[in-house]
Amino acid sequence: MSIDSPGFTIDLRKLRLLREVEQRGTVAAAASALHLTPSAVSQQLAGLARELDVPLLEKQGRGVRLTGHARVLLGHAHAIEAQLERARADLAAFDDGLVGEVRVATLPTAVAAVLGPAMAQLRAERPALRVRARDADPVGAIRALDAGEVDVAITVDHPGGPRRDDPRYARIDLITDILDVVLHEDHPLARGRTVDLGLLAGEEWISGNPHDACAAIADNACAAAGFIPDVRHWTVEYDALAALVSAGAGVGLLPRLAQPLRFGNVRTVPVAGPPPARLVYAITRAGRPADATTSIVLQKLREVAAARHDATSPLVP
Amino acid sequence: MSIDSPGFTIDLRKLRLLREVEQRGTVAAAASALHLTPSAVSQQLAGLARELDVPLLEKQGRGVRLTGHARVLLGHAHAIEAQLERARADLAAFDDGLVGEVRVATLPTAVAAVLGPAMAQLRAERPALRVRARDADPVGAIRALDAGEVDVAITVDHPGGPRRDDPRYARIDLITDILDVVLHEDHPLARGRTVDLGLLAGEEWISGNPHDACAAIADNACAAAGFIPDVRHWTVEYDALAALVSAGAGVGLLPRLAQPLRFGNVRTVPVAGPPPARLVYAITRAGRPADATTSIVLQKLREVAAARHDATSPLVP
DNA sequence: TTAATCATTAAGTCCATCTAGATTTTCTTC
């Protein structure tokens, strides 16, 4: 349908004219109230009636009377004008961060620790500010951010991702997610308070997604301990990695955010010395000053992360 | 506020452009879908952003991205377009008598017998067809009908009212409302099966509103019986007339629609011979064929009146 | 009957919107 074909839309200005005629009783009075000539009002309403193919005005003495069609139409006009008024109010409220939708791409593991609590608090504090969350791995998160599909991404560094000082983005560090060793409960080191990674040089290793930060961090940690891990298995899901350990297939490293595990025969043990970790941060496009809504979500994420950090996952300096 | 001042209304066509840009992703695609040039879409959206004083589009690579403001606006646009769609549907349904409002002016006494039951049935059968009722005496009813304030009047003939064959109106007879004599229970004739009016020639009479049909009918009935009643009291409300009889102030005639009375010491007795009566009818303007909604209400009134007529108030031939 | 009020029509003016072409920016490809 073409944009100027009849019936494409209804001109709200004409509805306004009709409403004014209803309230003031005559075309002339409506025209005067709107600073128009009666001729203009008459022509516009005749045009509206033609577009809709219904009679709107009937002659009544030397004045006019609204038809039943016109009254039906006006019933909706009131609703539409009210909706427009709400739209206008919401546009203003958007600038104050009271109304709007902020789209967030997040690491699945960050939902429980950060995004979920933040959304719960925001829902209570600002009911008209909606957060729309979606899962994304680090690659997908940055891609969605670049494409404008999301306003905020909660993610970690990954190979090929933007550098920390990339001017196209603004970051807020949220929490340091420490990686622990995952061992079967029968493993000789499973009961230790910490584990020296070097002692696991001879084990069969289970690695995460090679595109993910965890795999690289694990490799680096092993390299620092002086060996290259013998990776026999790859998984994308942390749960699958834990399941493999549970089955005795090998050992691995798992971020604390993905814990606790649901396998009774698996133990997680902190790494001895400086812990391998990944920094979870929120990142936004840095073009111009962010919307108030986005700033509020970021601030809430920072608050929630700070509380969480005190509890379980100390930031490394 | 002038009709073309900024903020008077929002052009729905521009909202439609914005929605198309949202769905298709680019200005060019939206323009193509609407058979316009990209230039036109760009200019219109720039104008909308200027009118609303909010940014709607941001540059994103070589394309554009919608701002948070734009998404807030579009949330309302969906609601508005849905409302417009409903308006269009209702305009069509009006012609089928499914949707609309019919305004009725009615004799107060006709509500219980005719209009009330008709409204109840219509509410069940056609929930979207609304009847708006208001009280009116015969003079006010015709005046409201002429002024276009109501579509139907339920009334009776009155002095100065339109003649039965007035071409400006169309009538539908509803019920013949017979007038009975009202007597105090101690009156010697109060226990009779009928009363000969001539026997009441010496009584003090209580009359209704002189502008009302009842007063004229009573006068005529008395004249036919060979006397002119000695009217000592006038009332507008039937209830007041009955109260006067109850107080022993005199006798009178009361329409059957106003009965039963709430005074225990008052009796109503039919007039002997041809009963004085007033014809209750529905009347509409006769200019052009009535709206389907109005016709449906009239038809329902006729049905209800026919049923009522069988029960209590036989039509005189 | 005359005058006044109201709506509508006809004709002309003016402004918003559209098209066409040029420009700028950005992405892709060689």
Next chain:
DNA sequence: GAAGAAAATCTAGATGGACTTAATGATTAA
């Protein structure tokens, strides 16, 4: 890295819709 393609925007000019003025017809009031 250069060239080309794609996208949006800008400018200028054309077009159509909306408004005004003036005239007409109908109705009411005096």
